[in-house]
Amino acid sequence: MTKTAHLQIMKYNDTYNSLNKITNLEDYKLLLGKFLYGQLDAWKLNPHNGREIAYEIAGMLSTSLALGLPDDDPYMEVLLMAGELELPDEHKGEATWEELAGRIEALQSKS
Structure with a gap:
Protein backbone atom coordinates (compact mmCIF):
# COMPACT_ATOMS: atom_id res chain seq x y z
CA MET A 1 0.00 0.00 0.00
CA THR A 2 1.33 3.40 -0.94
CA LYS A 3 1.67 6.19 1.59
CA THR A 4 -1.03 8.15 -0.27
CA ALA A 5 -3.44 5.21 -0.16
CA HIS A 6 -2.75 4.75 3.54
CA LEU A 7 -3.48 8.43 4.20
CA GLN A 8 -6.72 8.19 2.21
CA ILE A 9 -7.87 5.22 4.31
CA MET A 10 -7.03 7.09 7.51
CA LYS A 11 -8.90 10.16 6.27
CA TYR A 12 -11.93 8.04 5.39
CA ASN A 13 -11.93 6.19 8.71
CA ASP A 14 -11.40 9.36 10.75
CA THR A 15 -14.20 11.16 8.91
CA TYR A 16 -16.56 8.19 9.19
CA ASN A 17 -15.94 7.86 12.93
CA SER A 18 -16.31 11.61 13.47
CA LEU A 19 -19.58 11.74 11.52
CA ASN A 20 -20.99 8.94 13.66
CA LYS A 21 -20.29 10.96 16.82
CA ILE A 22 -22.04 14.12 15.63
CA THR A 23 -25.64 14.66 16.77
CA ASN A 24 -26.23 18.13 15.29
CA LEU A 25 -27.31 18.05 11.63
CA GLU A 26 -25.59 21.34 10.74
CA ASP A 27 -22.27 20.14 12.15
CA TYR A 28 -22.77 16.82 10.37
CA LYS A 29 -23.32 18.49 7.01
CA LEU A 30 -20.34 20.78 7.55
CA LEU A 31 -17.96 17.86 8.09
CA LEU A 32 -19.57 15.74 5.37
CA GLY A 33 -19.23 18.66 2.97
CA LYS A 34 -15.52 19.01 3.74
CA PHE A 35 -15.09 15.30 3.07
CA LEU A 36 -17.01 15.54 -0.21
CA TYR A 37 -14.95 18.52 -1.42
CA GLY A 38 -11.78 16.58 -0.65
CA GLN A 39 -13.08 13.56 -2.55
CA LEU A 40 -13.98 15.79 -5.49
CA ASP A 41 -10.43 17.16 -5.50
CA ALA A 42 -9.10 13.59 -5.40
CA TRP A 43 -11.26 12.69 -8.41
CA LYS A 44 -10.10 15.75 -10.35
CA LEU A 45 -6.48 14.71 -9.76
CA ASN A 46 -7.08 11.03 -10.53
CA PRO A 47 -10.33 10.50 -12.47
CA HIS A 48 -9.30 6.90 -13.18
CA ASN A 49 -9.90 6.23 -9.45
CA GLY A 50 -13.53 7.29 -9.74
CA ARG A 51 -15.08 4.00 -8.61
CA GLU A 52 -12.92 3.83 -5.50
CA ILE A 53 -13.66 7.45 -4.61
CA ALA A 54 -17.39 6.92 -5.20
CA TYR A 55 -17.21 3.85 -2.94
CA GLU A 56 -15.77 5.97 -0.12
CA ILE A 57 -18.43 8.65 -0.58
CA ALA A 58 -21.24 6.09 -0.67
CA GLY A 59 -19.84 4.51 2.49
CA MET A 60 -20.96 7.61 4.37
CA LEU A 61 -24.56 6.46 3.77
CA SER A 62 -24.20 4.19 6.78
CA THR A 63 -23.32 6.99 9.19
CA SER A 64 -25.93 7.65 11.85
CA LEU A 65 -27.39 10.96 10.65
CA ALA A 66 -27.29 10.04 6.95
CA LEU A 67 -29.88 7.37 7.62
CA GLY A 68 -32.38 10.08 8.57
CA LEU A 69 -31.81 12.43 5.64
CA PRO A 70 -34.72 12.63 3.19
CA ASP A 71 -34.03 11.39 -0.35
CA ASP A 72 -34.38 14.92 -1.73
CA ASP A 73 -31.78 16.41 0.62
CA PRO A 74 -28.82 17.59 -1.52
CA TYR A 75 -26.35 15.68 0.67
CA MET A 76 -28.39 12.49 0.38
CA GLU A 77 -28.62 12.96 -3.38
CA VAL A 78 -24.81 13.13 -3.55
CA LEU A 79 -24.42 10.01 -1.40
CA LEU A 80 -26.97 8.06 -3.46
CA MET A 81 -25.41 9.13 -6.75
CA ALA A 82 -22.00 8.02 -5.47
CA GLY A 83 -23.63 4.67 -4.69
CA GLU A 84 -24.50 4.37 -8.38
CA LEU A 85 -21.03 5.40 -9.51
CA GLU A 86 -19.30 2.78 -7.39
CA LEU A 87 -21.04 0.03 -9.36
CA PRO A 88 -19.59 -1.62 -12.46
CA ASP A 89 -20.41 0.30 -15.66
CA GLU A 90 -23.14 -2.12 -16.72
CA HIS A 91 -25.05 -1.47 -13.47
CA LYS A 92 -24.51 2.20 -12.70
CA GLY A 93 -27.31 3.67 -14.80
CA GLU A 94 -27.29 7.30 -15.87
CA ALA A 95 -25.04 8.73 -13.14
CA THR A 96 -21.84 10.49 -14.23
CA TRP A 97 -18.93 11.93 -12.31
CA GLU A 98 -19.50 15.26 -14.00
CA GLU A 99 -23.02 15.41 -12.56
CA ILE A 104 -20.82 18.67 -4.76
CA GLU A 105 -19.80 22.08 -6.08
CA ALA A 106 -23.39 23.29 -5.55
CA LEU A 107 -23.14 22.18 -1.90
CA GLN A 108 -19.97 24.19 -1.56
CA SER A 109 -21.68 27.34 -2.82
CA LYS A 110 -24.46 26.91 -0.23
CA SER A 111 -22.11 26.68 2.74
Whole structure:
Protein backbone atom coordinates (compact mmCIF):
# COMPACT_ATOMS: atom_id res chain seq x y z
CA MET A 1 0.00 0.00 0.00
CA THR A 2 1.33 3.40 -0.94
CA LYS A 3 1.67 6.19 1.59
CA THR A 4 -1.03 8.15 -0.27
CA ALA A 5 -3.44 5.21 -0.16
CA HIS A 6 -2.75 4.75 3.54
CA LEU A 7 -3.48 8.43 4.20
CA GLN A 8 -6.72 8.19 2.21
CA ILE A 9 -7.87 5.22 4.31
CA MET A 10 -7.03 7.09 7.51
CA LYS A 11 -8.90 10.16 6.27
CA TYR A 12 -11.93 8.04 5.39
CA ASN A 13 -11.93 6.19 8.71
CA ASP A 14 -11.40 9.36 10.75
CA THR A 15 -14.20 11.16 8.91
CA TYR A 16 -16.56 8.19 9.19
CA ASN A 17 -15.94 7.86 12.93
CA SER A 18 -16.31 11.61 13.47
CA LEU A 19 -19.58 11.74 11.52
CA ASN A 20 -20.99 8.94 13.66
CA LYS A 21 -20.29 10.96 16.82
CA ILE A 22 -22.04 14.12 15.63
CA THR A 23 -25.64 14.66 16.77
CA ASN A 24 -26.23 18.13 15.29
CA LEU A 25 -27.31 18.05 11.63
CA GLU A 26 -25.59 21.34 10.74
CA ASP A 27 -22.27 20.14 12.15
CA TYR A 28 -22.77 16.82 10.37
CA LYS A 29 -23.32 18.49 7.01
CA LEU A 30 -20.34 20.78 7.55
CA LEU A 31 -17.96 17.86 8.09
CA LEU A 32 -19.57 15.74 5.37
CA GLY A 33 -19.23 18.66 2.97
CA LYS A 34 -15.52 19.01 3.74
CA PHE A 35 -15.09 15.30 3.07
CA LEU A 36 -17.01 15.54 -0.21
CA TYR A 37 -14.95 18.52 -1.42
CA GLY A 38 -11.78 16.58 -0.65
CA GLN A 39 -13.08 13.56 -2.55
CA LEU A 40 -13.98 15.79 -5.49
CA ASP A 41 -10.43 17.16 -5.50
CA ALA A 42 -9.10 13.59 -5.40
CA TRP A 43 -11.26 12.69 -8.41
CA LYS A 44 -10.10 15.75 -10.35
CA LEU A 45 -6.48 14.71 -9.76
CA ASN A 46 -7.08 11.03 -10.53
CA PRO A 47 -10.33 10.50 -12.47
CA HIS A 48 -9.30 6.90 -13.18
CA ASN A 49 -9.90 6.23 -9.45
CA GLY A 50 -13.53 7.29 -9.74
CA ARG A 51 -15.08 4.00 -8.61
CA GLU A 52 -12.92 3.83 -5.50
CA ILE A 53 -13.66 7.45 -4.61
CA ALA A 54 -17.39 6.92 -5.20
CA TYR A 55 -17.21 3.85 -2.94
CA GLU A 56 -15.77 5.97 -0.12
CA ILE A 57 -18.43 8.65 -0.58
CA ALA A 58 -21.24 6.09 -0.67
CA GLY A 59 -19.84 4.51 2.49
CA MET A 60 -20.96 7.61 4.37
CA LEU A 61 -24.56 6.46 3.77
CA SER A 62 -24.20 4.19 6.78
CA THR A 63 -23.32 6.99 9.19
CA SER A 64 -25.93 7.65 11.85
CA LEU A 65 -27.39 10.96 10.65
CA ALA A 66 -27.29 10.04 6.95
CA LEU A 67 -29.88 7.37 7.62
CA GLY A 68 -32.38 10.08 8.57
CA LEU A 69 -31.81 12.43 5.64
CA PRO A 70 -34.72 12.63 3.19
CA ASP A 71 -34.03 11.39 -0.35
CA ASP A 72 -34.38 14.92 -1.73
CA ASP A 73 -31.78 16.41 0.62
CA PRO A 74 -28.82 17.59 -1.52
CA TYR A 75 -26.35 15.68 0.67
CA MET A 76 -28.39 12.49 0.38
CA GLU A 77 -28.62 12.96 -3.38
CA VAL A 78 -24.81 13.13 -3.55
CA LEU A 79 -24.42 10.01 -1.40
CA LEU A 80 -26.97 8.06 -3.46
CA MET A 81 -25.41 9.13 -6.75
CA ALA A 82 -22.00 8.02 -5.47
CA GLY A 83 -23.63 4.67 -4.69
CA GLU A 84 -24.50 4.37 -8.38
CA LEU A 85 -21.03 5.40 -9.51
CA GLU A 86 -19.30 2.78 -7.39
CA LEU A 87 -21.04 0.03 -9.36
CA PRO A 88 -19.59 -1.62 -12.46
CA ASP A 89 -20.41 0.30 -15.66
CA GLU A 90 -23.14 -2.12 -16.72
CA HIS A 91 -25.05 -1.47 -13.47
CA LYS A 92 -24.51 2.20 -12.70
CA GLY A 93 -27.31 3.67 -14.80
CA GLU A 94 -27.29 7.30 -15.87
CA ALA A 95 -25.04 8.73 -13.14
CA THR A 96 -21.84 10.49 -14.23
CA TRP A 97 -18.93 11.93 -12.31
CA GLU A 98 -19.50 15.26 -14.00
CA GLU A 99 -23.02 15.41 -12.56
CA LEU A 100 -21.79 14.34 -9.13
CA ALA A 101 -19.05 16.98 -9.28
CA GLY A 102 -21.66 19.62 -10.09
CA ARG A 103 -23.79 18.57 -7.13
CA ILE A 104 -20.82 18.67 -4.76
CA GLU A 105 -19.80 22.08 -6.08
CA ALA A 106 -23.39 23.29 -5.55
CA LEU A 107 -23.14 22.18 -1.90
CA GLN A 108 -19.97 24.19 -1.56
CA SER A 109 -21.68 27.34 -2.82
CA LYS A 110 -24.46 26.91 -0.23
CA SER A 111 -22.11 26.68 2.74
